[in-house]
Amino acid sequence: MHFTKWHGLGNDFVIINSKTEPISDYRQQALAVCDRNFGIGADGLVVILPSDIADFKMRIFNSDGSEADMCGNATRCVARYLYETGLTDKTTITLDTLAGIITPELIFDQNTLATVKVDMGEPKLTRGETPMTGNAVEKTINAAIEVGGQTYRVTALSMGNPHCVIFVDDVAAVDLAAIGPKIETHALFPRKTNVEFIQVVDRQTLRMRVWERGAGITKACGTGASAALVAAVLNGHTDRQATVKLDGGDLFIHWADNNHIYKSGPAVEVFRGEYLL
Numbered sequence: 001m002h003f004t005k006w007h008g009l010g011n012d013f014v015i016i017n018s019k020t021e022p023i024s025d026y027r028q029q030a031l032a033v034c035d036r037n038f039g040i041g042a043d044g045l046v047v048i049l050p051s052d053i054a055d056f057k058m059r060i061f062n063s064d065g066s067e068a069d070m071c072g073n074a075t076r077c078v079a080r081y082l083y084e085t086g087l088t089d090k091t092t093i094t095l096d097t098l099a100g101i102i103t104p105e106l107i108f109d110q111n112t113l114a115t116v117k118v119d120m121g122e123p124k125l126t127r128g129e130t131p132m133t134g135n136a137v138e139k140t141i142n143a144a145i146e147v148g149g150q151t152y153r154v155t156a157l158s159m160g161n162p163h164c165v166i167f168v169d170d171v172a173a174v175d176l177a178a179i180g181p182k183i184e185t186h187a188l189f190p191r192k193t194n195v196e197f198i199q200v201v202d203r204q205t206l207r208m209r210v211w212e213r214g215a216g217i218t219k220a221c222g223t224g225a226s227a228a229l230v231a232a233v234l235n236g237h238t239d240r241q242a243t244v245k246l247d248g249g250d251l252f253i254h255w256a257d258n259n260h261i262y263k264s265g266p267a268v269e270v271f272r273g274e275y276l277l
């Protein structure tokens, strides 16, 4: 099976084109190829498929084999991969995902790729599939939850996939490996959740560390950075445009007047290969 290995700020993916490399069991394949000792090593497996409603369909599987609705960093990598391999000549590409149509745009500066800007769609104040209304919406903004004997104030929302954003004074002091899985599987989240710890640096800058649903600690999360900006605005911490500083680097997030989130950042191919198992 031929593959290509990409990352968006260190959040890394194996990308497979299903047209030339058919896979029978995506979940099993994700577990195998993402394994950092016995496989290629990645946070997720991305599969490109044909779509009737968009230019391409993108499916993303976490390293534990679970399927995610969306992946912000992967959309940038997929857009660049599709363009550079000649699978499309479009620089604005529609991707059919479980979270709806997501639209990355390749932005060039004198023929060199400068950044990939993604229309991430609209944030939703929901913890899982069911949109919450009335008081329930209020309850997920800065709501108190108890985890492991400690109280956390959380803001929960969906960027197509579920996120739980927690503001802290010192993000470096958070024991992510200990608390991440407890919040990921908390009863508040019917489909589990991604967990973002955020330190507000100033009104245009956030520092973020993330525990991802189905993948654990990763160096960056594009939907997570988008959720962090939305939560920061809802809690009065930042303006509607901010730089989110992740362990792997910076993402630029804008919550525009049309209610869409725009996320800009890099996409890098690392190597190509043939998986033999």
Ligand SMILES: N[C@@H](CCC[C@H](N)C(=O)O)C(=O)O
Pocket (backbone or CB within 6 Å): 011, 044, 062, 067, 068, 069, 070, 071, 072, 073, 074, 161, 162, 194, 212, 213, 214, 215, 218, 220, 221, 222, 223, 224
């Ligand atoms: N790293 C991704 C998110 C990947 C999916 C996530 N773990 C989930 O299960 O929702 C991103 O960049 O958005």
